[in-house]
Amino acid sequence: MAVSQGSDNWAALHAGFGWQVPERFNIAQACCTRWAQAADAGRRVAIRAHGDPQRPTLTFAELQREANAMSNLLVGLGVHRGDRVAIVMPQRFETAIAYMAVFQLGAVAMPLSMLFGPEALEYRLQDSEAVVAICDESSIAHVAQVRAQCPTLRTVVGVGGAAAQADLGWEAQRGTLAAGFTAASTHADDGAVLIYTSGTTGPPKGALIPHRALVGNLPGFVCSQNWFGFDPRRAGSDSGAVFWSPADWAWTGGLMDALLPSLYFGRPIVAYNGRFSPETAFTLMQEHGVTHTFLFPTALKAMMKAYPRPRGPFTLHLQAIMSAGEAVGDAVFAYCRDQLGVVVNEMFGQTEINYVVGNCAMNGDTANGAGWPARAGSMGRPYPGHRVAVIDDEGNECPPGVPGDVAVHRFDVHGEPDPIFFLGYWKNPDATRRKFTGDWCRTGDLATRDADGYLWYQGRADDVFKAAGYRIGPSEIENCLVKHPAVVNAAVVPKPDAERGALVKAYVVLAPHVAEARAISTRGPERFDAELVSELQLHVKGKLAPYEYPKEIEFIEALPMTTTGKVQRRVLRLQEEERARLRAA
CATH class of the missing domain: 3.40.50.12780 (ANL, N-terminal domain)
Incomplete structure (x- = not known):
């Protein structure tokens, strides 16, 4: 299904935007x-x-x-x-x-x-x-x-x-x-x-x-949600927009990116407190006529594997999908575009400075040139009102293509205070000071910026590692693994190695039908594992740099996740370090 994204008006939107707080x-x-x-x-x-x-x-x-x-x-x-x-x-x-x-x-x-x-x-x-x-x-x-x-x-x-x-x-x-x-x-x-x-x-x-942070959130919400059902041609009328997200209202993603913006615009939001599953997600969206949604990449990956062609069993009315928390990746991007009929708008932010970077593809009949095109795998560009850069350790902006820390300036491109900023960490002024380099607020997330101003996620600063002298960002490898039909999700971490410093190791969650076949295989689990490991390694080798393929793969029933849907690579990394310590003892 061909989906128009409209033309590129990013520069004009930034130049013409001014805060009114x-x-x-x-x-x-x-x-x-x-x-x-x-x-x-x-x-x-x-x-x-x-x-x-x-x-x-x-x-x-x-x-x-x-x-x-x-x-x-x-x-x-x-x-x-x-x-x-x-x-x-x-x-x-x-x-x-x-x-x-x-x-x-x-x-x-x-x-x-x-x-x-x-x-x-x-x-x-x-x-x-x-x-x-x-x-x-x-x-x-x-x-x-x-x-x-x-x-x-x-x-x-x-x-x-x-x-x-x-x-x-x-x-x-x-x-x-x-x-x-x-x-x-x-x-x-x-x-x-x-x-x-x-x-x-x-x-x-x-x-x-x-x-005031709610006001600071609105440009990103509007851009990522396809103007959230507002069309100047139908001013004053009911747009029919309905929002839903499985994100818990106890977290920034559920509260500031879903509940409060929906109510701010006078639109209904669906409340559901049951366990997430792909079937429930699609059934709920069908029953309530959900037009706008925020879904974590983890949820979209599960939906993609469970229903490769969802428009057969479900009647959907989606106009916009926003995703955040982890890198979306081009596999999920293509699924949303081709099977859900919506270009997913990836967004980036954090609790302290939320909704600052993202894509703004205009889907359907609202593709009227109001936003800017989404690029598969990109975090997007700074939303209007936010001055965002990739900076080095000294606070200088990195040239295009050079990794650095994503940071947000206290003042927008016009020199006006940005209302998105938090007031500080509760009873912790030292931590608040460490968050800033001058007027730049550091996110702790690494990215590169291309010549057109799009940011490309490299991972958390503590998730990136070196193996045999090469700098490894886990997101690209994980995205590649998920493209394989046997894989539902994956997490890449360093495994300590005496010669190379670290090996690239992947923890892989198999698709249910693959896991079932593995359990009943007459060839035995060891041989089956070895064959599948080799197949996945060749899959990555054929798409990424030779040094990026996982030297070791471990199958796992579920990845450790935060309550906000983010993979806890740190848990797996510490597990590998403990195993290395026990081997050396």
Whole structure:
């Protein structure tokens, strides 16, 4: 299927863009209150619940009314402006209600994943000095387990089935709470969200995100999401846009790239808190008529392997796909373009400075020249309003083709402050200072820049390694392996080697049908493994440089992943180092 991307207007968009950040700004007012005050507030759907026939939708009027009630509850519990309120719930109505309630109160929302174990919860609750935690049945047991070790945590509010183990139940209190609330007048620079980073290099750090960061996110969201259903030719009308992402609303990708931008534009977002599977993803998108989505490369790879031609079994209405977290790679890029009929827009950002680089292919009848073409395998270009460069250790911009650290400048190309920036790491000014080189904020991700301004991901600084004197970036090798029909996913790490310093090793997750055949093979697992290893090695040798093919391949049932869908190469790298130590002992 041929998909037009439109013409290249990147330079014009940058030159003509200017930030408009009001002095006073509140995320709840922008994402909820203004829509709740509109004439159609009782009909305009904010959230659709997948798989809940009893309560399928939540309108903006209902969202505001429930948020007001929860704000009144929090005030009654002694929550003040600036206090941290932990929200430990999956994608559900009450999660969005809690965010709006905390924002309009002027407090700071601290999202925590329901997948966190007791130790992870305890550290974040203690470090943030959260005063209230709002939980449901998915998280209440772990919160209750660490409650005694969190002295500032005065109250635990239970939602749904969590009420019995909490200090009070939300549903039981709801009838006693007023439906009106006078929102706080917050400055754009006031803290709104405290999100803890994954802690790949030391203990997790809390990044304090201001209200204005939502404004900083919008250019990237609009560009990556095909103008998100807004067409000047249909101004004032309902575009029919519906958003969905499996990204947890407790993480930057789910909160700042999905939930809040969708609500900001008054469009419905689908909430689903079940386990991800390719079949569920396609079924959900078909049932709700999803037009715009954010899917991790890991999810897209699984969907590609499970349904190579999804338009047969499913009727889809996709207009835009954004992907981030890992390199998309040209195999997934081609699948989205040829089988889903949409050019995927890869995006890059991080918790501290989110949504700063990406592609802006305009798909379908909106391919009107508004954006710029996506290039397979590229992270994209800086979004309008953001000044992004590849810099060296001294903070100088690297020439095209030379790897360096992706960095974002505090000021845009016009010299105006960029609102995307976080306020700093919570109670950690030294870490905040180390994040910057002058006015450049370093991401810790390596990339090269080509002559046209496109960035090409090389990996995390601590994921790139040398083998036999060659610099190895894992992403390119992993992408090559995934192109093989037997491979669902792969991770490449260094294996310590006395002669070469390190060998290129790949951990490979096999497609289910291949794994099944392997298990019943009459030739025996050792011979089967050796044949498949050789086949995969030849596959890489034929496409990449000779020194890049994996000298060793280990088949694994599943790769270690973060809760945000990123492969934890560090876990595999440490495993190889420990094995090397034991061999030498």
